[in-house]
Amino acid sequence: MKTSTDTVSLTQALYQAVDRKDVDFLAQVLGEAVYFQLGNFPAVEGLGAVLEANRGFFSSIESMSHTLDNIWQEANHTICHGKVDYVRLDKTHHSARFATVLRWQEGVIDDYRVYADISGL
16 A cells, blocks of 8 residues: 555644644535544534534543554545544543544545544543
8 A cells, every 4th residue: 555645644634633622624624425433433424413523522521642653545545543542521541542544535534434442431
C-alpha cells in the first residue's frame, strides 16, 4: 500500500480536531451523506446526525488524546491505527487501541468507521 503525504496530513488533522472536540472542523471534512460508526454505538448517517453524535460523545468525556501508529492509503480509503487516552468526567483515565477506516469521496469523508472497545468509558 502506498501512503500519500496529503492523506497522512488530513488524517492527522482529523485526529487533532477530534482531540480538540472541534465539531466545526468535522463539519468541513465530512460529506453530507456521511456514514459514521464508533465502536459499539449505533451507526449514524447524515452530516447533521453525525455532528450531533460527536457532540454527545465529546460531552461525555473530559478529554482525549490520540496517538497514530500508522496510516495507509489504498485508492480512496485511509486506514490508521493507534492508541487513544481518555480522561473521564470524574478525572479517571482509560486507554484503548483503535483502528479507523475512512473513505474519501470528492475531497470529503463519506464513510468513517472507528473500531475500538470503549465500553470502559
